[in-house]
Amino acid sequence: MKVLITGGAGFIGSHVADAYLRAGHEVVIADNLSTGNTDNIPAKAKFYLLDIGSQELDKLFELEKPEIVDHHAAQISVTASTRDPMQDARVNALGLLNLLETCVRHRIGKLIFISTGGAIYGDTEDMPTPEGHPPQPVSPYGIHKSLGEQYLRFYGAQHGLHYTVLRYANVYGPRQNPLGEAGVVSIFINTLLKGQTPTVFAYPDEPEGMLRDYVYVEDVAAANLAAADKGGGELINIGTGLTTTTGALYRAIASFFEHPPEPKRGEARPGDLRRSCLNIEKAEKVLAWKPSVDLKEGLSRTVNFFS
Ligand SMILES: NC(=O)c1ccc[n+]([C@@H]2O[C@H](COP(=O)([O-])OP(=O)(O)OC[C@H]3O[C@@H](n4cnc5c(N)ncnc54)[C@H](O)[C@@H]3O)[C@@H](O)[C@H]2O)c1
Incomplete structure (x- = not known):
């Protein structure tokens, strides 16, 4: 299987790339290196320096024809998002939309969207928090990740896009x-x-x-591999509880x-x-992951x- 990992020059995305390669898959990475680093890119992965919001993305899909997209590229700082909500929206809302449109045009088999647990659930007494807890984000970062999840529902219903959302704890x-x-x-x-x-x-x-809730990055990478063929249409927490x-x-x-x-x-x-x-009961049940x-x-x- 050929997988495109956006943000694969970053911290988590590069471990996800390692995990797919170890499992025998082909890996293509798209990253604009805004916070990523070429040292993180595995030697066996093919690398494209590009922004997920750009037209170059379409050319990459045309050339590489990925079967699965594992979307890690994002503006990741909650604090930066409170200072500059527009920049957060450019990457985490508009960049995602460009990726979703491209996935639909190229009939991608599945998109794994990386979201967040904490920043979406907000401060809550309901802990460990299950996926059904209503979103109450308190930062532009959390707001845009939540918006992204809603767009996925739309693209699933309207365009038949297959997806799984992974909501990470603190990796x-x-x-x-x-x-x-x-x-x-x-x-x-x-x-x-x-x-x-x-x-x-x-x-x-x-x-x-x-x-x-601190979760180790290699465990998180394993959850991505499990989500490649399980958890269709689901939102799933990835943490430790x-x-x-x-x-x-x-x-x-x-x-x-x-x-x-x-x-x-x-x-x-x-x-x-x-x-x-x-709360990670759903990940155990649906992805057989812990x-x-x-x-x-x-x-x-x-x-x-x-x-
Ligand atoms: N680290 C955590 O604890 C945590 C928790 C919840 C969710 N997440 C999510 O996990 C994902 C990966 O985060 P990370 O901690 O590895 O951060 P990171 O900054 O190391 O990785 C993000 C990568 O995306 C790239 N990128 C950013 N904007 C881009 C753009 N417009 N086009 C192309 N590439 C772009 C960066 O260069 C970087 O390599 C993000 O979606 C983040 O929101 C992380």
């Missing part, structure tokens, strides 16, 4: 960009490696920080270092959710990678 692991605003695991590790002191962001009444506070995460990472500093404390940023954790790497093991592998 971490090797290759995550430590210089961005998202990706607390890689930020903590790289700040400690530089001998500096990381900051734990928290709301004043919850000094231990936010509650998050377990929560960790930012403070506890810091201590778990610090335990791999000698004499780690006490972290600085910072105020929660605009769009920061207090809590997020995904995470296999626990937080301690995943952090150890990630610290080793960056060291």
Whole structure:
């Protein structure tokens, strides 16, 4: 099978590319390298430098004739989306529309759309949160991901496009960009490696920080492979169902270092959710998938990678 991975030069997309290649599939990557890096691109994948919102995308489909599209390209920072909602819309709404139109024109067999759990469910007491929870996004990033899911329903009903939506929890692991605003695991590790002191962001009444569901990137890649032939027309959470506070995460990472500093404390940023954790029963049932790497093991592998 030939699969096109958009955003395949990025953190998660490159691990997804590795997983498809290991399973014996052909991989084509489309990425504009806005946050991605050519070092992440597997040697066996074919690479096109292009923007998903551009006309070049159609030429790629014409040349490569992919059977499946696994859509990871996105503006990924919640904070950046609150500062510049238009830019978020350009990539996460208009870019997606261009991709959907192209998929329909070329009669693609299936689209896997990567969405988000936390930013779509918003702050909720219903944890771990199931897929049926009403969307209540509080950032342009969450709003546009939710809009994307609704467009998929339209393209499914109107044009017969086959799709599966994967709503990720907080993904971490090797290759995550430590210089961005998202990706607390890689930020903590790289700040400690530089001998500096990381900051734990928290709301004043919850000094231990936010509650998050951290899932290891290779488990996430395996979920994409499972979704290639299962879960048609479904929205599916991909996480662990377990929560960790930012403070506890810091201590778990610090335990791999000698004499780690006490972290600085910072105020929660605009769009920061207090809590997020995904119910993964549906992924187990529909995709026969569950995470296999626990937080301690995943952090150890990630610290080793960056060291
Ligand atoms: N990292 C997480 O915890 C997390 C959680 C939920 C959802 N997601 C989603 O997973 C996907 C991958 O995220 P990531 O963490 O690997 O981020 P990333 O920034 O490493 O990867 C995104 C990739 O998309 C590329 N890209 C961005 N805009 C593009 C455009 N207009 N045209 C072509 N390529 C473009 C970037 O260059 C980059 O390589 C995104 O859709 C993101 O919203 C990530």
